[in-house]
Amino acid sequence: MVDHREVLENCVPSEQDVAFFDENGYWVSPVIFSQEELAQIKEHQDKMYKGEYETTREPICNWLESQDNPRALRKTDNSHWSDKTLRQVATDPTIGAIAAKLMHADAIRLFHDQLLYKPGRGKGKETANVGWHQDYSYWKCCKEPSLITAWVAFTDVDLSNGCMQMVPRSHQWGLLNVGDFFEQNMSKQQETMEIPENEIFTTVPIVMKAGQVSFHHALTIHGSGPNATESARRSMAVHLMTGETRYTSNSRGDGHFNAQMMVGKDGELFAGEAWPVLYEARR
Template identity: 25%
Template sequence: MSAQRLETIGRHIRLSTQYKNEQQQPQYRYTLPNGNLTNEQREFYEKNGFIVIRNLISPETLEQFNKRFQDICTGKVPTFGMTIMKDIAIAKSEFVDGEKAIIKIQDFTLDDELFQYCCLPEIIKYIENFTGPNIMAMHTMLINKPPDPGTQTSRHPLHQDLYYFPFRPADRIVCAWTAMQHIHRDNGCLVVLPGTHKGELLEHGYPKWEGGVNKMYHGIQKFDPNAERIHLEMWTGDTVFFHPLLIHGSGTNRTEGFRKSISCHYADSAGEYVECDGRQELISKEVTAVFKKRTGVEDARFEDIWRIKSRLVQGERINL
């Protein structure tokens, strides 16, 4: 057999093997290949829309953020640009001061101490798997879920985070949510509906709860009540990364202590702002109204508000 013939046969074998290997490789849509997630972890996220990394952030680091939260609650530090939220049950009752009055701090990107959470190398190395190298911090929260006074207002209805966002694409957005203490079903852990990130953005609104609902705690109006649910019990430093279309919520805090977590939603800076359709009309109007009341800027748009409160974490700020 001639050398040319042998080379031709060998080339066919190599091409056949390459094609077979490519066919056997899983098709990844929601994650990117940068080596920090194993193939097994990527496949889990692709299927379920979330993944928990245990013991990612040290207790010492989280205590620094807790101390900053305490200083904010007691008025020791300025709160410029932040949104400070109180529970509806507290707002309707007698005066409560300090940490017990605050259930959530949002938009802490301008606070350099809390913003350090968004930039932690332990977190960013995973964020790159979802957004790519150009990373924006879009939405930040430190949640201080209070003991429920019997009204069940400490729970958060099932929702999709993308409902709150006027930017896309959804697949290049991810949330990092870190437990600042042991979080379990009794104090209101996260509950997720695995695989729901593969669906579309659903209609949201205020649930008709007897005890009332906290401002902007919108929930999905219609979903399968028999869908599988997973309660995420997490220990201090555990961090869950999840897709913005994943249906999730949190239960009532039935303990006597406060339950704390800290989180940031990240996005690829090459993403685009979009016009919000009817499904996001309610939240866009509420957020814009609050902003106008606080700032006096009457012509502010939903997109403008997000541009102001977002901040570059890594790489180049392209669009967002």
């Protein structure tokens, strides 16, 4: 895979784009990864599912062939530990530069990655919703919601194969009583959601071409419907944080594997080789 050593300046958001993100909590980039790069990325994704770890270091909670349910949503945490090509995706400096501008930050670090595979319907069965949730509900080990997710589409995505759907402005509502990635009944979730007065729950499908990247704030409510096509929907969620993100020790957030690496460091920055730098402003 071609190494993105330079930021693709034509992909960095304009001031108008940043204003849109500030208001709505999401934004979609132009194409960042070429078809040639995507082919190599998908090849290495498949190696992960065969348990072929290039670095010999295992990821967290990987789906494996002949061992796990073929109908299930495949979610692999920290694939960048195990594969150099997938690490390049998770640490791409163009993604970092975009995240920095959207978050008004001087530095962006990797929090963790999630390699995702939503299988096709196979024998006529649709599969694998992702329930409405706010990413920060899983990241309470971070003192503030100073995080953003870059979702890299490895294949074209639309409503037919379960593209992500965003709830505009929801990043301004605070942390709500919603946060179940694996919930399949999304309508029931919406019925019980306690949103602020004078706000409306509306959804926007994020239709993307392969190689595009969508960005959403850690408090933006999002989810996705089933894949009703024959082909798999492939992607990576690159979870990022600003250089000012600090660890906080509390009973609600210490179950996250990143928190386990910060025991005894209450109030300290997430920093060091466990959280690679994607972008840092020149001084």
